Amino acid sequence: MEDVTSIVIIGGGPGGYEAALVGAQLGAEVTVVEREGPGGACVLTDCVPSKTMIATSVRKQALLDASSLGVHFTGGADGDVGGVRVDLPLVNERVKELAAHQSADIAARLAAEGVRVVRGTGRLAGPQLVQVGDETITAEVVIIATGATPRVLPGAEPDGERVLNWRQLYDLPELPEHLIVVGSGVTGAEFAGAYRSLGSQVTLVSSRDRMMPNEDADAAEVLEEVYRRRGMNVMGKSRASSVKRTADGVVVTLEDGRTAEGSHCLMTVGMIPNTSGIGLEEAGVTLDRHGFIQVDKVSRTSAPGVYAAGDCTGVLMLASVAAMQGRIAVWHALGEAVQPLRLATVASTIFTDPEIAAVGIAERQIEAGEVEANVVKLPLATNARAKMQGFHDGFVKLFCRPNTGIVLGGVVVAPRASELILALSLAVQHRLTVDQIAHTFAVYPSLSGSVTEAARRLMLPGTSII
Numbered sequence: 353m354e355d356v357t358s359i360v361i362i363g364g365g366p367g368g369y370e371a372a373l374v375g376a377q378l379g380a381e382v383t384v385v386e387r388e389g390p391g392g393a394c395v396l397t398d399c400v401p402s403k404t405m406i407a408t409s410v411r412k413q414a415l416l417d418a419s420s421l422g423v424h425f426t427g428g429a430d431g432d433v434g435g436v437r438v439d440l441p442l443v444n445e446r447v448k449e450l451a452a453h454q455s456a457d458i459a460a461r462l463a464a465e466g467v468r469v470v471r472g473t474g475r476l477a478g479p480q481l482v483q484v485g486d487e488t489i490t491a492e493v494v495i496i497a498t499g500a501t502p503r504v505l506p507g508a509e510p511d512g513e514r515v516l517n518w519r520q521l522y523d524l525p526e527l528p529e530h531l532i533v534v535g536s537g538v539t540g541a542e543f544a545g546a547y548r549s550l551g552s553q554v555t556l557v558s559s560r561d562r563m564m565p566n567e568d569a570d571a572a573e574v575l576e577e578v579y580r581r582r583g584m585n586v587m588g589k590s591r592a593s594s595v596k597r598t599a600d601g602v603v604v605t606l607e608d609g610r611t612a613e614g615s616h617c618l619m620t621v622g623m624i625p626n627t628s629g630i631g632l633e634e635a636g637v638t639l640d641r642h643g644f645i646q647v648d649k650v651s652r653t654s655a656p657g658v659y660a661a662g663d664c665t666g667v668l669m670l671a672s673v674a675a676m677q678g679r680i681a682v683w684h685a686l687g688e689a690v691q692p693l694r695l696a697t698v699a700s701t702i703f704t705d706p707e708i709a710a711v712g713i714a715e716r717q718i719e720a721g722e723v724e725a726n727v728v729k730l731p732l733a734t735n736a737r738a739k740m741q742g743f744h745d746g747f748v749k750l751f752c753r754p755n756t757g758i759v760l761g762g763v764v765v766a767p768r769a770s771e772l773i774l775a776l777s778l779a780v781q782h783r784l785t786v787d788q789i790a791h792t793f794a795v796y797p798s799l800s801g802s803v804t805e806a807a808r809r810l811m812l813p814g815t816s817i818i
Contacts, residue, residue: 712761
């Protein structure tokens with residue numbers, strides 16, 4: 353059986369389905385090949401489920417912290433802090449239902465736009481040939497958006513019961529009594545914080561001297577302080593060498609010989625791209641030494657007519673970046689005007705509690721002399737709205753050029769930092785100045801008022817405020 357279409361996309365995650373929508377809107381015939389379901393792993397097992405569960409943990413933490421605002425809880429079974437407990441099976445049921453609903457919404461949108469979805473595993477049979485089972489699909493353009501899979505450490509293979517990767521968490525029948533999280537990057541930090549707030553004892557094993565070594569140092573310091581205050585055991589400079597099951601739990605052995613014992617272990621040690629065995633190299637697609645697809649700033653690979661988007665490229669593993677890569681690929685392939693991917697304008701968020709969001713340059717670039725910039729940092733504790741809501745941890749940090757005041761980036765550590773960062777993203781994207789932000793009205797009282805206040809602190813001499 354052979355079919356002919358204009359665009360074939362292997363992978364239905366954000367990079368794939370967003371590319372499909374753009375292609376359909378531009379009049380192309382589009383086929384998406386997806387083995388798990390519309391939305392891919394991002395929607396079904398990764399981003400959407402994890403953030404749904406984290407939302408529950410934030411709500412519980414807010415209840416536990418409510419006494420500082422004069423709200424008290426009484427009653428509850430033994431061991432329930434303040435009478436607040438978590439029904440994990442119900443949480444997991446909601447997580448999976450919400451993911452399924454989101455996937456169904458994406459499927460409906462694709463169908464409405466006339467996109468054909470083929471369930472299965474696609475592989476390149478040539479630069480313009482995609483094989484799915486017994487079907488061969490020919491296309492003028494092929495987009496690879498196959499995503500990535502949790503990395504497995506030898507000696508710490510997940511079994512789905514006691515040793516887990518994050519895709520296996522939502523089948524646990526009860527809350528882990530003591531969860532050991534191996535890996536203190538973004539994923540490890542998010543889940544460690546969530547399970548501590550839900551009620552598990554948590555040990556976070558970090559191979560580096562601090563949590564999230566690739567993120568803003570001040571932000572990581574605030575989060576680690578919060579975690580320790582909430583009772584988490586954060587073990588720095590502690591690289592895990594093996595994880596073994598015991599009769600009723602797990603034991604994690606560190607490279608220095610120390611051990612950590614718990615009821616469960618969550619492995620968060622990175623991702624590997626889903627690029628092997630799907631005919632990429634045979635079709636002329638270049639991979640790097642880690643297996644990631646090499647792409648340029650308009651998502652082209654080394655093979656004519658073949659593009660790639662998302663985690664399989666290793667270019668900032670964020671759903672927003674994957675989606676933009678997919679859109680850019682289609683715009684470029686169909687001859688539309690397109691702006692190449694600008695990583696300097698990408699906003700990212702770590703969904704911890706408090707959240708950490710950043711955009712633009714990093715302070716370490718300033719400290720290393722790579723970029724000249726002025727910096728201001730305002731603690732959230734001085735913000736009136738933060739005081740009212742009982743928020744004490746966090747800050748707003750802003751970077752701008754010394755002579756022009758053009759905003760180069762910033763960091764926000766606060767509740768809902770993922771929403772607050774949009775103002776700084778707009779500033780970076782459109783090269784706004786701190787003066788322009790300072791002259792913009794912010795609601796009083798509001799957390800966003802700290803953004804305009806930070807801009808006022810960086811205003812150039814001689815400027816005035818309305």
